[in-house]
Amino acid sequence: MKPSAFDYIRADSAEETVSLLARHGEEAKILAGGQSLMAMLNIRLAQPAMLVDISRCRDLDYVRVDKGQLVIGAAATQASVENRATLAAEVPLLDLVFPYISHFQIRNRGTVCGSVAHADPSAELPLCLTALQGEVVLRSKAGRRVLKADQFFQGMLVTAVKPGEIVEEVRFPLREQGARYAFEEVSMRHGDFAIAALAAVVTDGAIELTVGGVADRPQRKRWPRLAGADLEGAINDFAWELEAQSDGHASAEYRRHLVRRLGRELIATATAKASV
Numbered sequence: 001m002k003p004s005a006f007d008y009i010r011a012d013s014a015e016e017t018v019s020l021l022a023r024h025g026e027e028a029k030i031l032a033g034g035q036s037l038m039a040m041l042n043i044r045l046a047q048p049a050m051l052v053d054i055s056r057c058r059d060l061d062y063v064r065v066d067k068g069q070l071v072i073g074a075a076a077t078q079a080s081v082e083n084r085a086t087l088a089a090e091v092p093l094l095d096l097v098f099p100y101i102s103h104f105q106i107r108n109r110g111t112v113c114g115s116v117a118h119a120d121p122s123a124e125l126p127l128c129l130t131a132l133q134g135e136v137v138l139r140s141k142a143g144r145r146v147l148k149a150d151q152f153f154q155g156m157l158v159t160a161v162k163p164g165e166i167v168e169e170v171r172f173p174l175r176e177q178g179a180r181y182a183f184e185e186v187s188m189r190h191g192d193f194a195i196a197a198l199a200a201v202v203t204d205g206a207i208e209l210t211v212g213g214v215a216d217r218p219q220r221k222r223w224p225r226l227a228g229a230d231l232e233g234a235i236n237d238f239a240w241e242l243e244a245q246s247d248g249h250a251s252a253e254y255r256r257h258l259v260r261r262l263g264r265e266l267i268a269t270a271t272a273k274a275s276v
């Protein structure tokens with residue numbers, strides 16, 4: 001299929017983008033890297049009258065550390081973050097997940113904010129943002145608002161973005177002193193969307209597990225430093241709480257199995273890592 005007809009405008013700045021969104025309302029959609037949107041246009045899952053291309057907005061193309069967070073602007077590609085020499089020291093979990101996001105050609109075009117705005121339940125970047133309790137900055141003509149990840153993600157491909165708003169930037173907290181991180185996923189082939197993806201964060205006082213690809217959005221659980229049968233039981237309860245669904249890729253039972261198995265393994269992996 002081909003997309004239905006639309007108008008296209010290339011914005012040069014964040015200010016011009018929010019002005020265009022204010023003028024065109026629900027008729028307009030942001031085009032960032034186009035790596036998810038073009039497919040949605042082609043199958044007519046999205047039929048906007050107007051596309052506002054933000055990929056050349058230089059004032060949205062930044063990756064910087066500010067107030068204990070890695071701040072990523074809406075035009076920054078996934079590759080520009082992945083290739084940052086200091087990423088492993090700044091946000092170790094992000095450094096672990098980038099190789100799992102499709103292939104480098106996609107990461108060269110796709111943006112971090114676009115992946116967050118798209119909110120695919122299997123996508124790795126929304127999972128990281130949830131695991132680290134990062135923030136999303138929404139900007140419109142009326143001003144800005146800042147939401148925590150669990151306020152932002154509201155369901156499968158559903159977020160708190162309102163007509164007229166752009167995800168201006170996302171903010172990932174920098175590595176927490178003493179925290180250890182691990183990530184793993186299972187997919188049909190390397191680079192495919194995950195059947196289940198998990199991130200573990202272990203500190204001296206707590207264990208956190210975040211699961212993507214199973215519920216309609218990433219889900220995070222925090223426990224004290226449980227071990228043995230107590231930990232097994234807690235992970236099993238979490239696997240059931242996620243209310244996994246069967247689809248063409250995997251059964252609900254297999255997804256629960258992955259949560260239990262990968263959850264246990266990842267917590268052990270993170271715990272065994274040297275504390276920094």
Ligand SMILES: Cc1cc2nc3c(=O)[nH]c(=O)nc-3n(C[C@H](O)[C@H](O)[C@H](O)COP(=O)(O)OP(=O)(O)OC[C@H]3O[C@@H](n4cnc5c(N)ncnc54)[C@H](O)[C@@H]3O)c2cc1C
Nearest residue numbers: 030032033034035036037102110111114115117123124167
């Ligand atoms: C073959 C293939 C394999 C892929 N595999 C994976 C994978 O394994 N894991 C994974 O996570 N992703 C995968 N992706 C998706 C990829 O990561 C996308 O780049 C990403 O999901 C969307 O980013 P984008 O910049 O391309 O956004 P676009 O495609 O331009 O936009 C996606 C949606 O978000 C909206 N949007 C974009 N930016 C903003 C913004 N700043 N503010 C408000 N709304 C905005 C758009 O209007 C649109 O609705 C794959 C893509 C392809 C083509």
